[in-house]
Amino acid sequence: MSSGKLLMVGAGLSGAVIGRYLAEQGYDISIVDARDHIAGNCYSKRDADTGVMVHVYGPHIFHTDDEEVWNYVNGFETFMPYKNRVKTTSGGAVYSLPVNLHTINQFYGKTMRPDEARAFIEEQADTTITEPQTFEDQALRFVGPDLYKAFFKGYTQKQWGCSPTELPASILKRLPVRFNYDDNYFFHRFQGMPENGYTVMVERILDHPNITVHLNTRFTRDQAAEYDHVFYSGPLDGWFDFDLGRLGYRTLDFERFTFEGDYQGCAVMNYGEEEVPFTRITEHKHFAPWESHEGSVCYREFSRAAEPDDIPYYPIRQVKEKELLGRYVERAAQTDGVTFVGRLGTYRYLDMDVTIREALDTARAFLDAREAGTKMPAFAVQPL
Template sequence: MDASLGQAPPKRILIVGAGISGAVLARELAGAGHSVIVQDERRHVAGNCHTAQDPATGIMVHEYGPHIFHTADEEVWAYVTRFAEMMPFRHRVKAMAGGQVYSLPINLHTINQLFGRQMSPQEARAFIAGQCASDIEEPQSFEDQALRFVGEKIYATFLRGYTRKQWGVEPAELPASILKRLPLRFDYDDGYFDHPHQAIPRRGYTEMVKAILAADRVELRLGTAFEGAPPEGVDHLIYTGPLDRYFDRDLGPLGYRTLDFERIEAPCGDVQGIAVMNYCDEETPHTRVTEHRHFAPWAEAAPDRSLCFREYSRDAGPGDTPYYPLRLLNDRKRLSQYVERAKATSGVTFVGRLGTYAYLDMDRAIGRALETARVLNRTWAQGGKAPAFVHDP
């Protein structure tokens, strides 16, 4: 018996979902001496981070939309670098609005270009402060947040139409917390993220997740749907799928947005000169175009061919891939009901982006999975009952 388990016998654990959260939990629990089965209804690992080399062009494609790993968590960074060669990648985004191309996030160049000025950082700060709706003291909605911190013109140019397309509702209906993820800069830095570690695995996320799962006492079953209950002989279930789906959505579905992708092959080595171009005007039906060769400039792809995808956002139906939790008022009420149901269900722990109905960047998903594994191992070693949630939704 593994010493880390103390006096508790090893458990047989089923993990539903072979994405990043499920893979990290499998590795850590197996490392503590437990026997782990990981199953996924898809025929690949890595969930929505799945990457694969396009056979026609040699380009590494992010099959469910681009993912850039970024973190300030040193434990998480050390963890991923155990399993993949992480290639530095500085993510930059441009935005098409009113027939012009701007830099995102909104920075000093964006501000000067939009307002036709040549302001210094100090002048721009004062100018934007004058644009803001100072009467909104505690922003409650996305729209409040935008008007309070960037003002009407920036909001109307870059955020209002794009938000309506992306979320399918009025910005006044969305929580202010969504906009807090978007920085406003008063210098010419056009990097999308501020974290010290920003990278993409050289061989893609799927190979990284395969490496995490390549451990003794881990059995992988792909193309295997979860039937609603763990099979005989399983001591504990870890569920990383949608929380409402576990309960057959009998309280009603939680709201998600999904994405449709339109593939565009081009007979040239560079279509748009940037990995991501956002389309902010509401009249343009797609939200952005991603050119995937730019996500892996080190790869040996065909020099005279490129591959782009137009993205369209819409409400997710029962058979669609859920991407973004809406968390509108009705969703939050329904979520609290599902959480109470989950806490009353023994033998199951819900984790991950879908299991906790939360938008999690990859580093936070890994950090939470590591913490969940520690809590479960400690609880079982002490003879306790595993919680339904280590991190409440």
């Protein structure tokens, strides 16, 4: 067993998982978080009026092919079966996403078999585009103008706040189009929802005698001197007081409303048209189909550029941001005693399972470095 004082900045998945792993190895773990709750953006709580489990910062659906991570989360909470079946309203009709054989047949008023639909979509596609450079190129090449306009163009424009012609083709690397009737949004082997919400799961991860959690506590860099090492899951540019400029993010505004009964009959309804100002409506009781509630809690989601005081959700990672990121990464590499982790610390969009995988790997890398007497790097996973 080891000993030493370690600080986790952030009580989300990264800080909790790294903290728990190293606490079990005998380290004294302090966790600080500026918010008044644990679990970061996957924080969930029961609505007092309806009893519905609400995903406070937007829906989080657990899906992974990583068996170790699946076993890890199930060690702290029971995961109930859940399939994410997204619907979208476009042109006065409701369709299922991702675009599948039912979507295609419904949209075009046809009854095509898979091979017929493949050939038909290839006819719609713009085959003059041989090397798609932008999101729009990619979509036009693989589904053609009609499906692109109905399901991708407006939604993408609202989500990212710019024309799809300005976004890289990589966002649509593998365009989700299926030539069967499978409407499960994810391909992953393991999919589910925590029976009692993510907050309970994170509470249990943090429940160890070597872990102390301090909420409503802002981290300042001078605190680092009191610890043997810091694992920092705050914004990378925030560590350096944003002195080279701020990395760009999109944020979300949520418009909450309640409904007596069932508002939309599904958990997620997208709105693909540009004229509709919000990207989607989420109805949270449908994220726990094993429960039964009369009342309903819904949220309209609006995406916009994040201001300094907003919660950063999606890293933009365009050319300008990547250049600035490169400069911060260089600075971080020369900083001793801190490892930058998680979505904000590495300026990458990470699903929950990847966050947990990287946290486990980071904790193990720290132990290996200690044993070998070598320096723990600033990044266990390179951001660029």
